[in-house]
Amino acid sequence: MAAQTLPFYERVEEALHNPMLQTALERTTERFVGNRRGALEALNDADALRDQARAIRAKVLSRLDELLSKLAENVERRGGHVCWAADGAAARQYILDLAKARNVKLIVKSKSMASEEIHLNQALEAAGLEVAETDLGEYIIQLAGETPSHIIAPAVHKTREQVAELFTKHLGMPPTDDIQTMVHLAREVLRQRFLRADMGISGVNFGIAESGAVTLVTNEGNGRLTTTTPRIHVAVMGIERVVENLDDLGVLLQVLARSATGQKLSVYTSMVSGPARPGEHDGPEEFHLVLLDNGRSQILGTHYAESLLCIRCGACLNICPVYQSIGGHAYGGVYPGPIGAVLTPLLEPELRDVHYLAQASSLCGACQDVCPVRIAIPELLLRLRADAVKAGKADITERATIAGWKTAMTSPLLYRASGRMASLGTRLIGRKGRIRRLPPPLSAWTRRRDFPTFAPVSFQEMWEQRQRSKS
Amino acid sequence: MTHNSDQRSARDAMLSRIRASLAKQRPQLEALAAQAPHAPPPFVHPPAEELAEQFAQELERLQGNVYRCPDDAAALEHIRTLLTKHNATSVIAWEFEQIGLSGLKELLEDLQIVKLDSVALGPDRAERLQQLEPAQICISGADVGIAESGTLMVRGGPQRGRLASLLAPVHIAVLRTSQLVRGLGQALAEIQSRHGPDVFADSSSLTLITGPSRTADIEMTLTHGVHGPREVHVMLIG
Numbered sequence: 001m002a003a004q005t006l007p008f009y010e011r012v013e014e015a016l017h018n019p020m021l022q023t024a025l026e027r028t029t030e031r032f033v034g035n036r037r038g039a040l041e042a043l044n045d046a047d048a049l050r051d052q053a054r055a056i057r058a059k060v061l062s063r064l065d066e067l068l069s070k071l072a073e074n075v076e077r078r079g080g081h082v083c084w085a086a087d088g089a090a091a092r093q094y095i096l097d098l099a100k101a102r103n104v105k106l107i108v109k110s111k112s113m114a115s116e117e118i119h120l121n122q123a124l125e126a127a128g129l130e131v132a133e134t135d136l137g138e139y140i141i142q143l144a145g146e147t148p149s150h151i152i153a154p155a156v157h158k159t160r161e162q163v164a165e166l167f168t169k170h171l172g173m174p175p176t177d178d179i180q181t182m183v184h185l186a187r188e189v190l191r192q193r194f195l196r197a198d199m200g201i202s203g204v205n206f207g208i209a210e211s212g213a214v215t216l217v218t219n220e221g222n223g224r225l226t227t228t229t230p231r232i233h234v235a236v237m238g239i240e241r242v243v244e245n246l247d248d249l250g251v252l253l254q255v256l257a258r259s260a261t262g263q264k265l266s267v268y269t270s271m272v273s274g275p276a277r278p279g280e281h282d283g284p285e286e287f288h289l290v291l292l293d294n295g296r297s298q299i300l301g302t303h304y305a306e307s308l309l310c311i312r313c314g315a316c317l318n319i320c321p322v323y324q325s326i327g328g329h330a331y332g333g334v335y336p337g338p339i340g341a342v343l344t345p346l347l348e349p350e351l352r353d354v355h356y357l358a359q360a361s362s363l364c365g366a367c368q369d370v371c372p373v374r375i376a377i378p379e380l381l382l383r384l385r386a387d388a389v390k391a392g393k394a395d396i397t398e399r400a401t402i403a404g405w406k407t408a409m410t411s412p413l414l415y416r417a418s419g420r421m422a423s424l425g426t427r428l429i430g431r432k433g434r435i436r437r438l439p440p441p442l443s444a445w446t447r448r449r450d451f452p453t454f455a456p457v458s459f460q461e462m463w464e465q466r467q468r469s470k471s
Numbered sequence: 472m473t474h475n476s477d478q479r480s481a482r483d484a485m486l487s488r489i490r491a492s493l494a495k496q497r498p499q500l501e502a503l504a505a506q507a508p509h510a511p512p513p514f515v516h517p518p519a520e521e522l523a524e525q526f527a528q529e530l531e532r533l534q535g536n537v538y539r540c541p542d543d544a545a546a547l548e549h550i551r552t553l554l555t556k557h558n559a560t561s562v563i564a565w566e567f568e569q570i571g572l573s574g575l576k577e578l579l580e581d582l583q584i585v586k587l588d589s590v591a592l593g594p595d596r597a598e599r600l601q602q603l604e605p606a607q608i609c610i611s612g613a614d615v616g617i618a619e620s621g622t623l624m625v626r627g628g629p630q631r632g633r634l635a636s637l638l639a640p641v642h643i644a645v646l647r648t649s650q651l652v653r654g655l656g657q658a659l660a661e662i663q664s665r666h667g668p669d670v671f672a673d674s675s676s677l678t679l680i681t682g683p684s685r686t687a688d689i690e691m692t693l694t695h696g697v698h699g700p701r702e703v704h705v706m707l708i709g
Contacts, residue, residue: 082482
C-alpha cells in the first residue's frame with residue numbers, strides 16, 4: 001500500500017487534496033450520522049439501552065477467561081474445532097494448514113476486520129489459494145488492490161466511475177455507470193464462487209458462549225452464503241467479541257445496527273453453530289473457530305482495557321470531524337477513526353508514525369457521545385499521548401515548546417511578558433485579526449488555516465482593571 | 472493441522488495471559504458491569520396498537536411485501552400469482568409439513584412446478600448446489616415475526632434448509648399472526664421457551680431476516696438483491 005509507506009502527515013495531506021475522496025466522505029458520513037440519530041431518537045429509552053450494552057460488554061471482559069472457555073467447550077461439543085491463536089501468525093498458520101489438509105482451492109470470505117488485522121488474504125494467496133471477498137465493498141477494493149477505508153463501508157472512497165472501470169477491466173463488463181447493472185454483475189460472478197468454494201471464512205460479530213454459536217451481521221446475505229455453501233466454515237473472532245448468552249446478544253443487536261447505519265436490525269443476523277446437524281439439508285460439514293488474541297489479552301490489563309468494549313459499529317468514524325476530513329486510509333492501520341486511533345497503536349505498535357494517531361483528534365468528544373457502549377475515547381487518546389511522551393516519542397520541537405510553555409506558565413512575570421510580546425507581535429503581522437502566515441516553525445500551523453491575533457488587552461489586565469475600579 | 476496438544480497448551484497460555492490481566496482490571500470491570508441490568512427489554516419502541524399492522528408497515532418500509540391473508544386459501548392465491556408472475560418452473564423449499572400451509576403441495580403440482588431436492592451437502596455438494604441455483608423462488612416458514620422491525624426469525628433444523636430463504640432471487644415466507652411478537656427481546660424469550668435454553672441442539676442456525684438483501688457499497692446508493700433475495704413476500708395469515 002502506497003499510502004502506508006508515506007509519513008502520517010503526508011497521508012493526511014494527500015487525503016485532504018483528493019476531491020473524489022472528499023465528496024465520498026461527505027456523502028457517507030452525513031447519511032450515517034443522520035440515520036443513526038433518527039434511529040436512536042425513535043427508541044423508548046436509547047440511553048438506558050446503551051447503558052445496558054456497556055454493562056454487558058464490561059461483564060464479558062470481567063469474565064473473559066470463563067466465557068471463552070465455555071464458548072470453546074460448546075463449539076467442541078457440537079463437533080466444531082477451536083484454534084487458540086496467540087497472534088496473527090498462529091491464526092494464519094492454522095488456516096493454511098487446514099486448507100492444505102482438506103485440499104482446499106477456492107475460498108470465499110465475508111467481511112472480517114479481524115482477518116484484515118492479520119493480513120490473512122495475502123498469506124492465503126501467497127500459498128496459491130484463490131480468495132474471493134464477497135461483501136460488495138470488499139470485493140471492489142480487492143479488485144483495486146486496496147484496503148478498507150471504513151469499518152462498515154469499505155469502498156466508501158470509490159466513485160461509481162472508478163468501480164465501473166474496475167469491473168470493465170477485471171470482469172469484462174461493457175462500459176456503464178449504472179449501479180444496478182454493476183451490482184447484478186457482482187452477484188453473478190460471486191454466486192459461482194459461492195457454489196464452488198471449498199471453504200468459507202467469516203468474521204464474527206459476537207460469539208455466544210452458552211450456545212457455542214457465532215453471530216454474523218450483514219445486509220447483503222454474503223455472510224449467510226459464506227457460512228452455508230462451502231463444506232468448511234472458518235470463523236475468525238477477536239477474543240473480546242464473546243457474549244454470555246442469547247439475551248445479552250439481544251441487547252447488543254439492538255444498538256449495533258442503529259449505531260452503524262440507522263437500521264433497526266441489519267437485514268441478516270445469522271447465528272450459526274457448528275457443522276450441520278443430522279437431518280439438516282445444508283450447512284458446512286466442518287466448523288473451525290479461530291480465537292484471535294493478537295495483543296488483546298495484554299490490553300485487558302492496562303488502562304486501555306475499555307477500548308475492548310468496542311462492537312465495531314463505526315459510529316465514531318462517521319461523527320468525527322477528523323475522519324470526515326481525512327477518511328480511513330490516512331490512519332494507516334486496519335481500524336480507522338477515533339477508535340482506530342486508540343486501537344492501532346495498541347494492536348500494531350510497529351506501524352510507522354503510529355503514535356501520531358492520538359494527535360489526530362481535537363478531543364471534541366463527539367465519538368464518546370455516539371458510542372453505543374460509551375467508550376471514553378478522548379480520555380484514552382489523552383493517555384496515549386501521555387504514554388508516548390513518557391516513552392520519549394515526542395519530537396524536539398514539541399519538547400522545546402512545552403518546556404518553554406512550562407517556564408512561562410510557572411513564572412507570573414514571564415507569563416505576563418510573553419503574553420504582551422505575543423499580543424504585540426501577532427497584531428504587527430496580522431490583518432483584521434487574522435494571520436495568514438506565521439514564521440517557521442509555527443508556519444506548520446498556518447499552512448492550512450489562519451491564526452487569530454492576540455487581544456490587545458489580556459484577561460489578566462482586564463481583571464486587574466476591574467478590581468481597581470470596584471475598590 | 473496443529474495437534475490437539477498444541478491447541479491445549481495454546482489455550483492454557485492464552486487463558487493465563489487473560490487471568491494475569493484481569494488480576495489488575497477485574498474490579499473496575501465488575502463495577503462497570505454492575506451499573507445496568509443485563510436482561511434485554513422485551514421491545515424498544517413505543518408499543519403500537521396492532522402487531523400485524525406494525526409488522527406490515529415496518530417490512531414495507533424496507534421494500535418487503537406483506538399480504539394480509541384471512542385464511543390459508545387466500546395465502547395460496549397470492550402464492551399462485553407470484554409463481555405465475557415469475558414464470559417459476561422450480562422452487563427451493565422447506566418440507567411441506569414444516570411450512571404448514573395446507574394445499575401448497577397441490578398448488579405446485581397444479582402449476583407443474585418442481586420442488587427441488589434441497590439437500591446441498593455431502594460428497595456431491597457442488598453438483599447439488601448447481602442444480603438448486605436456477606430456481607427462481609424459495610419458500611420457507613418462519614418461527615417468530617418481530618413487529619417493531621418487520622423481522623422474520625427463522626430456525627433451521629431437519630427439513631428446514633437455510634437455502635430456502637436465501638438462494639433464489641425471490642423469497643416467499645409463511646407466517647401466522649399468532650407468531651407475532653412486539654420486539655426482539657420477546658422473540659428471543661419465545662424461541663427459548665419453545666426449544667429450551669439450547670436453541671441449537673438440533674439446529675445449526677438461527678437467522679433474523681429483516682427485508683430484502685441490500686447493499687449501499689457503491690456511492691451509498693441503495694440496491695436490492697446483491698447476494699440474498701431481492702424480493703421478500705410474507706404471507707401473514709390470520
